[in-house]
Amino acid sequence: xxEFELIxxxxxxxxxxxxxxxxxxxxxxxxAPGMQLAISSDMLVEGRHFFADVDPRRLGHKALAVNLxxxxxxxxxxxxxxxxxxxxxxxxxxAGAFADGLMALAEAHQCELIGGDTTQGPLNICITVFGEVxxxxxxxxxxxxxxxxxxxxxxxxxxxxxxxxxxGHLQLPPATLAATRLRLETPTPRVALGQALxxxxxxxxxxxxxxxxxxxxILAQSGVGACIDTRLTSALLTAGPGxxxxxxxxxxxxxxxxxxxxxxAAPTLxxxxxxxxxxxxxxxxxxxxxxxxxxxxxxxxxxxxxxxxYASFDHFSx
Amino acid sequence: xxEFELIxxxxxxxxxxxxxxxxxxxxxxxxAPGMQLAISSDMLVEGRHFFADVDPRRLGHKALAVNLxxxxxxxxxxxxxxxxxxxxxxxxxxAGAFADGLMALAEAHQCELIGGDTTQGPLNICITVFGEVxxxxxxxxxxxxxxxxxxxxxxxxxxxxxxxxxxGHLQLPPATLAATRLRLETPTPRVALGQALxxxxxxxxxxxxxxxxxxxxILAQSGVGACIDTRLTSALLTAGPGxxxxxxxxxxxxxxxxxxxxxxAAPTLxxxxxxxxxxxxxxxxxxxxxxxxxxxxxxxxxxxxxxxxYASFDHFSx
Numbered sequence: 001x002x003e004f005e006l007i008x009x010x011x012x013x014x015x016x017x018x019x020x021x022x023x024x025x026x027x028x029x030x031x032a033p034g035m036q037l038a039i040s041s042d043m044l045v046e047g048r049h050f051f052a053d054v055d056p057r058r059l060g061h062k063a064l065a066v067n068l069x070x071x072x073x074x075x076x077x078x079x080x081x082x083x084x085x086x087x088x089x090x091x092x093x094x095a096g097a098f099a100d101g102l103m104a105l106a107e108a109h110q111c112e113l114i115g116g117d118t119t120q121g122p123l124n125i126c127i128t129v130f131g132e133v134x135x136x137x138x139x140x141x142x143x144x145x146x147x148x149x150x151x152x153x154x155x156x157x158x159x160x161x162x163x164x165x166x167x168g169h170l171q172l173p174p175a176t177l178a179a180t181r182l183r184l185e186t187p188t189p190r191v192a193l194g195q196a197l198x199x200x201x202x203x204x205x206x207x208x209x210x211x212x213x214x215x216x217x218i219l220a221q222s223g224v225g226a227c228i229d230t231r232l233t234s235a236l237l238t239a240g241p242g243x244x245x246x247x248x249x250x251x252x253x254x255x256x257x258x259x260x261x262x263x264x265a266a267p268t269l270x271x272x273x274x275x276x277x278x279x280x281x282x283x284x285x286x287x288x289x290x291x292x293x294x295x296x297x298x299x300x301x302x303x304x305x306x307x308x309x310y311a312s313f314d315h316f317s318x
Numbered sequence: 319x320x321e322f323e324l325i326x327x328x329x330x331x332x333x334x335x336x337x338x339x340x341x342x343x344x345x346x347x348x349x350a351p352g353m354q355l356a357i358s359s360d361m362l363v364e365g366r367h368f369f370a371d372v373d374p375r376r377l378g379h380k381a382l383a384v385n386l387x388x389x390x391x392x393x394x395x396x397x398x399x400x401x402x403x404x405x406x407x408x409x410x411x412x413a414g415a416f417a418d419g420l421m422a423l424a425e426a427h428q429c430e431l432i433g434g435d436t437t438q439g440p441l442n443i444c445i446t447v448f449g450e451v452x453x454x455x456x457x458x459x460x461x462x463x464x465x466x467x468x469x470x471x472x473x474x475x476x477x478x479x480x481x482x483x484x485x486g487h488l489q490l491p492p493a494t495l496a497a498t499r500l501r502l503e504t505p506t507p508r509v510a511l512g513q514a515l516x517x518x519x520x521x522x523x524x525x526x527x528x529x530x531x532x533x534x535x536i537l538a539q540s541g542v543g544a545c546i547d548t549r550l551t552s553a554l555l556t557a558g559p560g561x562x563x564x565x566x567x568x569x570x571x572x573x574x575x576x577x578x579x580x581x582x583a584a585p586t587l588x589x590x591x592x593x594x595x596x597x598x599x600x601x602x603x604x605x606x607x608x609x610x611x612x613x614x615x616x617x618x619x620x621x622x623x624x625x626x627x628y629a630s631f632d633h634f635s636x
Contacts, residue, residue, distance in 0.1 A: 045439030121363030
């Protein structure tokens with residue numbers, strides 16, 4: 001047995017939900033009657049999505065977390081996933097730690113590994129995740145209506161702050177760096193909140209590239225515009241004293257790698273949104289509203305319209 | 319819009335079978351009542367699974383073909399797939415040709431692209447494919463019984479011959495190289511045969527690493543042994559005169575990259591196997607039989623037992 005075959009065994013676990021798991025040509029899943037299968041694929045590449053020296057346990061967590069976050073954004077309950085892993089060397093210590101981080105998150109969400117592929121090559125992780133959602137109840141990007149409130153879960157911008165510090169662009173106090181780095185390297189997929197928002201949110205997505213850029217997808221697919229009030233978003237990042245206010249605003253509005261949910265709901269449903277947040281133990285903050293006219297307006301500290309546009313993650317450091 | 323975003327658009331097509339396709343956080347699939355979903359993931363890495371200068375149209379074909387071959391091995395009907403693609407550069411000509419080859423095969427099998435990911439990084443293609451199979455009817459590796467016949471579809475070894483020639487290990491006449499190279503670069507997934515074998519084959523898998531190595535998976539999972547008669551397998555590779563008989567035998571028994579089906583069936587079902595082959599217009603050849611005692615025996619030209627073991631693809635050139 002080759003070493004890659006040994007490593008493959010780290011990822012072979014018995015399945016409880018799937019009809020058939022790892023070890024045949026295909027895995028077999030049987031969604032319950034009336035359920036639709038929600039499916040998402042994300043590929044993580046060394047140097048682009050993570051640093052070469054990242055803790056493999058955290059990388060295992062993140063690789064699944066970003067996929068679970070897509071299920072959360074659809075309001076789906078996680079069921080299973082496949083893992084395709086390309087490794088430069090058959091490094092059992094690395095692979096074992098990666099598997100530990102991956103499987104701990106998988107078990108926390110009762111999401112089982114049902115298949116995959118392990119090969120030699122530049123470090124690359126591709127996960128495809130499967131969830132189930134009652135037919136017709138998936139949260140989509142296309143449902144926002146003029147007048148809806150806009151919300152985000154949790155906090156925004158810490159991951160970007162950590163990234164900037166790790167790249168040497170700014171200095172953070174050690175405790176702040178450790179805390180923000182945890183957010184960058186072990187994001188929390190908002191799985192319970194997504195399911196609690198079924199029937200309440202009119203649209204939703206998860207924030208991977210930055211709030212304003214990602215919100216743009218909801219606006220485009222719903223054919224609407226939006227107004228975001230930075231007096232409300234400023235509460236989303238309180239990373240401690242000594243940091244430039246404008247930098248914090250950039251990280252909040254366009255930081256990326258947050259894996260929080262952004263969603264819209266009719267103002268008549270504010271109590272239900274609060275109840276969903278409480279039931280899933282996930283803080284949510286109302287940050288603006290959907291408008292009929294296309295475009296994204298930003299309000300400043302005095303309620304004035306800000307002319308500056310905040311670009312998405314890709315262009316932040318350009 | 320960035321160039322990678324443009325390339326992403328090559329892969330955005332309207333869906334007819336899926337509830338929701340490319341463009342939201344998840345795709346949505348609703349398997350028909352009574353059907354199970356068959357799922358398989360394969361990752362193709364430059365330098366390991368294909369040469370850097372391969373025709374991108376052929377690479378697009380092969381990336382999906384090797385996944386459809388897994389569905390075929392389970393007897394599943396293709397439904398949909400996701401594509402995660404890492405590209406060193408946003409090369410629109412390359413990506414367009416890749417998409418052409420990929421989509422032509424997808425349309426031939428009515429298998430639609432429902433989601434995925436495009437990113438910058440070393441060339442890496444990860445496809446996860448979805449098919450449907452009536453509950454309980456999937457062809458597994460674990461069903462072979464002592465006395466069953468062993469069959470393979472099509473021919474075996476041309477892909478390996480082409481690989482050896484392309485690596486400079488042997489010379490082939492130009493016409494032979496072109497023909498064998500087509501087998502290496504554009505394998506034919508035996509999708510119709512796989513479905514026709516439901517209820518007939520006792521076990522099945524697809525041949526990616528070489529006949530004897532892959533057959534070993536059926537033997538291990540079924541708890542049986544096998545006897546293969548090289549007087550029967552010799553008909554599987556007729557690559558022309560001037561090639562060493564022993565080389566041809568190695569390519570046939572352990573070549574790899576064939577993407578033919580290997581399956582077992584009770585001798586009482588020979589007429590049904592022939593009918594399935596005819597209905598799917600796929601030649602099949604009986605090459606041996608399953609035995610109760612563990613181990614894999616090989617019979618030579620005079621029916622004598624060959625002591626030599628033929629290793630699998632990975633070790634062939636070692």
